[in-house]
């Protein structure tokens with residue numbers, strides 16, 4: 204070995220020993236995979252056998268592959284969690300919708316593709332249900348061999364809270380948080396909002412009327428872009444007359460619609476329970492009082508936009524299907540720090556470094572966390588008649 208190479212080699216070795224960095228706890232939150240449009244539109248040329256707002260096979264696939272990457276990073280590389288699924292290590296929560304529940308199931312099947320075997324072959328004839336006369340029971344048992352379930356399938360427990368009470372994962376909805384309506388109304392009084400709507404009314408709105416035959420609000424034009432995105436992803440044609448240029452303009456409406464209501468208060472109302480859950484998990488890891496090492500939170504673009512706004516890093520782009528926001532707690536020789544990434548890109552918090560020392564991270568989050576969101580979500584002026592333009596990003600029935 205030549206001298207410079209030897210020095211480099213020694214340095215690398217030393218750095219490896221000195222760094223001693225390990226990942227000790229992770230929270231991941233993501234948007235469901237590709238889905239059909241939320242609602243039927245008379246103009247939509249897509250064909251959606253699974254129904255509306257449902258995960259498509261392409262969406263299953265996206266999350267299965269996400270799961271493969273999670274297995275590589277956190278089972279194989281970091282050795283954070285066991286290769287066999289363990290309820291004491293992993294907590295899973297989803298919004299109470301078909302597509303989010305199915306997304307996280309697909310992801311965990313990708314992560315744990317090697318489900319359990321019976322403890323003994325003898326249980327083949329013992330591990331049967333009390334139902335008499337299971338159809339073709341012996342055939343099914345023979346096909347399974349010692350596998351508990353076929354194809355390495357590992358069932359996972361997915362916890363949900365009914366949507367109108369879910370202030371953690373759909374906290375921006377008016378149903379879960381009535382106060383959001385007052386904030387929305389106030390934001391619609393701002394000059395910037397009025398300018399955007401005025402410009403839209405003079406231009407794009409007329410084009411949309413011509414092509415789609417309907418006159419829609421600024422917000423609804425943004426929501427129509429969502430259906431066009433869905434068509435594009437699944438390779439269905441757009442209605443005749445819809446150009447890329449028009450789509451991008453409508454996407455621009457969506458870009459603003461998805462976040463103009465995120466005042467600091469609104470971000471806190473929508474993000475507090477989730478960020479408190481991160482702190483609770485990480486604190487439990489550091490103090491050794493909890494065995495939980497991984498939290499999965501399956502949700503919506505709406506949810507990720509709320510969390511990115513809470514962190515002060517939302518860039519205006521609507522999160523695409525299966526977008527993933529990951530919080531890793533690192534232990535570097537008993538110095539704990541948080542590394543955040545969004546779709547693989549590191550996130551740097553304003554006022555911190557990456558990774559962010561845990562004490563600083565915690566303090567920054569606590570400054571924004573509202574302890575009792577239920578209380579803070581009550582209307583401040585329930586006498587006043589609310590009047591605002593409909594915004595699908597706050598509608599629990601239009602979650603995207």
Ligand SMILES: *[C@@H]1O[C@H](CO)[C@@H](O)[C@H](O)[C@H]1NC(C)=O
Nearest residue numbers: 254256257299300301302303
């Ligand atoms: C879930 O799927 C059922 C049909 O099996 C449908 O009736 C329901 O509307 C769907 N709900 C949600 C919230 O995804």
Ligand SMILES: *[C@@H]1O[C@H](CO)[C@@H](O)[C@H](O)[C@H]1NC(C)=O
Nearest residue numbers: 451452454455458518519520
């Ligand atoms: C949406 O917002 C992002 C961030 O501001 C911007 O880069 C992108 O060009 C916007 N897209 C449209 C169609 O306006």
Ligand SMILES: *[C@@H]1O[C@H](CO)[C@@H](O)[C@H](O)[C@H]1NC(C)=O
Nearest residue numbers: 574575576577578579580581
């Ligand atoms: C939060 O506030 C609500 C409404 O005021 C109240 O019913 C509830 O008990 C409070 N929860 C906690 C944990 O203090």
